[in-house]
Amino acid sequence: MSGLELRELHGMAEFGSASLLYADIWGTGPAGAPVSAEVMRALAHAGNYVAGAYEDGRLVGASVGFFGAPTGTTLHSHITGAAMGRGIGLALKLHQRQWALTRGLKRITWTYDPLIRRNAYFNLVKLGARPEEYLRSFYGAMDDAINGGDETDRVLAAxxxxxxxxxxETPDLDPPADAAHGVRDDRGRPELGSTDAEFVLIDLPDDIESLRREDPGAARAWRLAVRQTLGGLLSDGARVVGxxxxxSYVVHRATPSLTHPAHRTRSHLS
Known part of the structure; x- marks a missing residue:
């Protein structure tokens, strides 16, 4: 987007601004910001990625990453936050990509909440990343505006x-007509279905963040349904292809099997 300045951050004042931005996005208050200015200072000093996006001199996005395994090949992006709906997050990720390529890295990994539809769309469709692993309650319960005290299941994307x-112009993936529906949205509740097909669809709720505030029971049901199906399929070697x-996640299974624990029909989690 025009008028956006993307650059690495330097000095405690800039790190402090990034920490306050994170606190505002995650709704934690300054003392509970997801990353402190001091941690950003240490990571940047050690040569890791700490960058921001400025619009008219005002910080509107920030991203923090550090080198990961395998050594010399991977940057792990720990956190990226930006004002929504203006392309700032995408600009930051592309800046991060170029930073990594300049240093000879081959991939970037990060974790994200698999229940947030806009994040899944951004990661899989707009960036072309792919989930590699389902991580149960990765950070434990987090009581902020996004996680709402729920367990923090995450997907590791690469x-x-x-x-x-x-x-x-990258097209959305149209699943085949005979794809199974592993999780279907049934009037706001998850309905478990069969996963015994080469391709499996896994629906997500319209707005999991609102559900966590307004109907924690429904939010928990969605988490358990997606954990069981997506988590189980990934652990069995299936791949998310779109x-x-x-x-809906589109999952490809090389060898469909009737023995998968998510293989069932018309069952609700509550």
């Missing part, structure tokens, strides 16, 4: 830097 970045209609 972005292959040797591939061309996705473009606005995100359909901004709503």
């Amino acid at each position: 972005w292959d830097l040797s591939a061309s970045p996705a473009t606005p 995100f359909h209609n901004r709503r």
